[in-house]
Amino acid sequence: MHFFRYRDHKLHCEDVDLEQVADRVGTPTYVYSATTILDHYSRLDAALAPIDHLICYAVKANSNRAILKLLANAGAGFDIVSGGELFRVLAAGGAPAKCTFAGVGKSREEIDYALEHGVFSLNVESEAELDQIDRIAAEKSLCAPIALRVNPDVDPHTHAYIATGSHENKFGIALYQIGAVYARAAGMANIRVAGVQMHIGSQITEAQPFANAIEKVAPLLRELKSKYGIKFFSIGGGMGIIYQRALESGSGKWWHDHGGEPSAFSVSDYADAIVPPLRDLGIQVLLEPGRFLVGNAGVLLTRVRYIKQTGSKKFAVVDAGMNDLIRPALYQSYHEIAPVIEPNKSKPDKVDIVGPVCESGDFFALDREMSELHEGDLLAIMSVGAYGFVMASNYNSRPLPAEVLVRGDKFALIRKRQTWEDLARGEIDPL
Numbered sequence: 211m212h213f214f215r216y217r218d219h220k221l222h223c224e225d226v227d228l229e230q231v232a233d234r235v236g237t238p239t240y241v242y243s244a245t246t247i248l249d250h251y252s253r254l255d256a257a258l259a260p261i262d263h264l265i266c267y268a269v270k271a272n273s274n275r276a277i278l279k280l281l282a283n284a285g286a287g288f289d290i291v292s293g294g295e296l297f298r299v300l301a302a303g304g305a306p307a308k309c310t311f312a313g314v315g316k317s318r319e320e321i322d323y324a325l326e327h328g329v330f331s332l333n334v335e336s337e338a339e340l341d342q343i344d345r346i347a348a349e350k351s352l353c354a355p356i357a358l359r360v361n362p363d364v365d366p367h368t369h370a371y372i373a374t375g376s377h378e379n380k381f382g383i384a385l386y387q388i389g390a391v392y393a394r395a396a397g398m399a400n401i402r403v404a405g406v407q408m409h410i411g412s413q414i415t416e417a418q419p420f421a422n423a424i425e426k427v428a429p430l431l432r433e434l435k436s437k438y439g440i441k442f443f444s445i446g447g448g449m450g451i452i453y454q455r456a457l458e459s460g461s462g463k464w465w466h467d468h469g470g471e472p473s474a475f476s477v478s479d480y481a482d483a484i485v486p487p488l489r490d491l492g493i494q495v496l497l498e499p500g501r502f503l504v505g506n507a508g509v510l511l512t513r514v515r516y517i518k519q520t521g522s523k524k525f526a527v528v529d530a531g532m533n534d535l536i537r538p539a540l541y542q543s544y545h546e547i548a549p550v551i552e553p554n555k556s557k558p559d560k561v562d563i564v565g566p567v568c569e570s571g572d573f574f575a576l577d578r579e580m581s582e583l584h585e586g587d588l589l590a591i592m593s594v595g596a597y598g599f600v601m602a603s604n605y606n607s608r609p610l611p612a613e614v615l616v617r618g619d620k621f622a623l624i625r626k627r628q629t630w631e632d633l634a635r636g637e638i639d640p641l
């Protein structure tokens with residue numbers, strides 16, 4: 211369920227008219243709905259109620275402090291992948307004891323920082339990293355709680371760049387090798403074997419890959435529980451969201467985002483697939499959702515600068531670019547694009563919606579069928595709350611966009627738009 215709706219022919223986020231946001235803050239601007247995020251969090255929490263669980267929000271999806279604060283207050287833990295993310299969580303008042311620290315290449319400084327703050331666990335992806343954590347913990351006379359990341363070798367049926375749980379990916383340790391690594395870890399003086407972690411990929415729109423992965427890993431979990439008394443299993447994130455028809459839906463169902471047939475994958479389908487096998491294990495379950503919590507809770511407001519007709523093609527050049535939202539260029543991802551003012555006489559048209567950046571990959575939609583656009587029209591690029599702003603860059607020396615959080619009939623600026631001065635800050639003239 212998300213809270214973007216037309217009311218009196220104007221697109222609203224909750225009770226806030228998005229045209230007003232654009233008038234006050236300018237464009238391009240990311241706008242997030244607090245109620246949507248909290249609704250998604252509590253639905254997932256309720257669906258998992260039959261098992262002892264902790265939802266650790268994947269900070270990488272959207273790391274604005276206001277969003278982290280919202281989720282920390284709702285009781286969430288956090289899945290972090292860098293010292294910077296831990297720093298943000300602490301600044302937002304999140305509990306380090308509810309942070310699970312993932313990533314294949316943690317630095318000495320990051321491991322140090324995480325141990326000092328007493329994170330819930332460090333998720334280890336290689337033996338070399340395990341040795342490093344043991345050494346650092348010994349220097350600090352600490353015992354580091356760890357989970358090894360298991361690679362169950364399943365196909366999550368998603369875009370190749372965001373599939374992580376197959377033997378061809380750099381992530382995790384293979385099932386056939388992991389027993390030996392746990393045995394080594396259990397013998398280390400400054401390591402405490404606390405759990406097992408996995409994450410098979412992102413934007414997964416069926417329950418089956420999760421069920422398959424749990425089935426493959428369950429024997430290992432039973433063995434580790436009896437041998438070392440492991441306390442938790444993290445099944446990672448990856449629950450997909452609706453991208454296509456994101457505006458009309460709100461039914462709690464998700465659809466494939468590559469133009470496929472609607473798929474019946476909902477929170478309860480997900481829970482039905484994972485709760486029974488996990489309940490039997492009798493250990494705490496961690497979930498690391500990012501996209502599911504925030505994806506459909508955000509839009510990017512952008513204004514049409516020019517309409518350009520060349521031969522058979524028509525382009526609407528908008529003021530947001532691939533530097534603000536890189537998903538279409540990087541993953542050929544589909545985002546619904548909605549006019550903020552609903553046209554009263556809709557004239558069907560086909561248009562490429564492109565940004566001002568000097569790359570042909572700088573587009574948000576190709577040959578999109580929608581009502582005719584005009585200069586000055588305000589558009590909302592939908593479902594960009596996850597992996598939107600966080601992947602933005604200053605490419606073409608474009609300032610990062612502003613971010614706004616809506617709750618009810620109020621909205622607040624939660625990140626100022628960068629200025630040109632900001633772009634050069636930190637640069638130093640050589641002697």
Ligand code: LLP
Binds near residue numbers: 411412597
């Ligand atoms: N846990 C781990 C270990 C992860 O690597 C990830 C995402 C998550 C949890 C959260 O996954 P989610 O629930 O959001 O699917 N930039 C890409 C997505 C990259 C995902 C990376 N890892 C995109 O825009 O689609």
